[in-house]
Amino acid sequence: MNKNIKVSTKNLDFYYGSSQALYDVSLTFPSNRVTALIGPSGCGKSTFLRCFNRMNDLIPGSRMTGEILFDGQNINQPSVDVVTLRSRIGMVFQKPNPFPKTIFENVAYGLRVNGIRDRESIQERVEESLKWAALWEEVKDRLHTSALGLSGGQQQRLCIARALAVKPEILLMDEPASALDPIATQKIEELIHELKKDLTILIVTHNMQQAGRVSDFTAFFYMGKLVESNETQKIFTRPRLKQTEDYITGRFG
Amino acid sequence: MSFEVQSSSPLTLERTAPMDSSQQAYQARLRRRKTWEGLVFSLFWGAVAITALGLFIILFFMVANGWQAITLTFLTEAPREAMTQGGILPCIVGTVCLALGAMAFAFPIGIASAVYLSEYARPGKTLRLIRLGINNLAGVPSVVFGLFGLALFVTYFRFGVSILSGALTLGAMSLPVIIGTTEEALKAVPNTYREASLGLGATKWQTIYRVVLPAALPGILTGGILGIGRAAGETAPIMFTAAVFFTPSLPSSLFDKVMALPYHIYVLATAGTEIEATRPLQYGTALVLITLVLGLNLMAILYRSRLRKKSR
Ligand SMILES: Nc1ncnc2c1ncn2[C@@H]1O[C@H](COP(=O)(O)OP(=O)(O)OP(=O)(O)O)[C@@H](O)[C@H]1O
Ligand SMILES: [Mg+2]
Secondary structure: OOOOEEEEEEEEEEEEOOEEEEEEEEEEEEOOOEEEEEOOOOOOHHHHHHHHOOHHHHOOOEEEEEEEEEOOEEOOOOOOOHHHHHHHEEEEOOOOOOOOOEHHHHHHHHHHHOOOOOHHHHHHHHHHHHHHOOOHHHHOOOOOOEHHHOOHHHHHHHHHHHHHHOOOOEEEEEOOOOOOOHHHHHHHHHHHHHHOOOOEEEEEOOOHHHHHHHOOEEEEEEOOEEEEEEEHHHHHHOOOOHHHHHHHOOOOO | OOOOOOOOOOOOOOOOOOOOOOHHHHHHHHHHHHHHHHHHHHHHHHHHHHHHHHHHHHHHHHHHHHHHHOOHHHHHOOEEOOOOEEOOHHHHHHHHHHHHHHHHHHHHHHHHHHHHHHHHOOOOHHHHHHHHHHHHHHHOOHHHHHHHHHHHHHHHOOOOOOHHHHHHHHHHHHHHHHHHHHHHHHHOOOHHHHHHHHHOOOOHHHHHHHHHHHHHHHHHHHHHHHHHHHHHOOOHHHHOOOEOOOOOOOOOOOOOOEOOHHHHHHHHHHOOOOOOOOHHHHHHHHHHHHHHHHHHHHHHHHHHHHHHHHHO
16 A cells, blocks of 8 residues: 555446446545546536545435545445544535534534534634634634624635544545635635645646646546546646647637 | 706617517517516415405404403403303413423424434335325314324323323324424525535534534424414314313313313303303403414514524
């Protein structure tokens, strides 16, 4: 097992009922690196991302075959506890989805459900996470007001803080900046740069510039298949396949 | 100071380029569409007006006939002189006890069933069958519930004619409504909340308890209280299980028989010795019953809006 590979998929197939959404995807994700997943709408990026924390388990009739190795262990084994798995693999969704609770309680949520009771350590961790997500300065005076009163960009950073509070090893981000203005987007991109010191990041994005700016590796999907993956630098300058080049340069998709 | 609106050349909003055939055809079509619009609007408005009018007439009728009966004595004393004098305090207390008892029984069971059905149960034949059963239960006439309560709670469990039996019967009767509204409220909670919670490593139960139920609570409570309010006004279910013709004392335990507002109206209006003479008392009692039920509904609405505000 390669020490530098945090997680990898092997011959991953995914089905929604009888319709197949992913075909034989094999891909590796190095530790402390950002990998961007790109591809046209409906090609299966979200589906792929949601395989890693088994979020697709919630969808009736869905089925996954193949392997996902997380630190060398197949997460689809029956012996794997999905609750623990999900606490180790955080997720930030495309649309900000804070709970209808206070800002503080949103960030503290993951700690509380994982059994942390000590008020002080919760307080510390909340502050630390909010600072990490570059939101602390904006909300420190209103921690105990509803999170739904925040702007969309602030809500998204709150969701990032919420995910970070449980100290995941991998962060899955599904178009985290799609609903944000350029300034909020920039903040999140800077944040991603910071975060990769501590964790491994998978990010779905429709924005090629963004993929170029934040990621170390890029994987291009088309109709459920992995078309090409490589270092971002190489994919963006010298893609092997015409299809990839067309997509990146905006000639289709 | 006033604003002078300078009317320059009036703005005409007529389409200059015809959409298809001709300007005339377009205008004719537009007229027809507007006529329809007006017609449909009036129909719907009329429907609302009829509903509102009906409610208003009922309320007006009750208030006009009943308000004279409402005195302090009426609200705070027991009936006297073969129920032609005195008040209806035992009935008020009895109905309140029955409603509270029904809530205490039906809320936990109803909410738990709904949580199971909509959050845990696997969709399939069994689930459909259970749902069908619950929906049919909602259509069972209240007198049937009365007989059921008599057979099960009064006789079989030997609770006798008592608050307990009546509350259980009323509770059983409101279960379908409570389950239904709770399921609706749970369905209205966005799935993104569930995903966010599970994604943070929460168990299913933690997700339900900490996120889904609080978000659904306003809907659950209003629905539940409305259901209980509806049941509390029923005569048939308590006729054999809880209510008695007359008892001057207030209940002191769950096993006491009670007087109740709906049953009291029924008794005064059909079985009293002086039906005509007690008319004002009948209307007065009905008014109190309506006020109680409306008050309960109002409470539900206020409570919901407070919860909503808190979560905003
Ligand atoms: N819950 C579901 N049930 C059935 N089919 C689904 C479901 N979710 C997604 N699909 C299908 O699976 C395919 C991949 O969808 P997915 O959401 O993964 O695409 P995506 O690459 O994330 O697209 P986008 O960029 O628009 O978010 C699509 O054809 C979609 O219609
Ligand atoms: Mg997607």
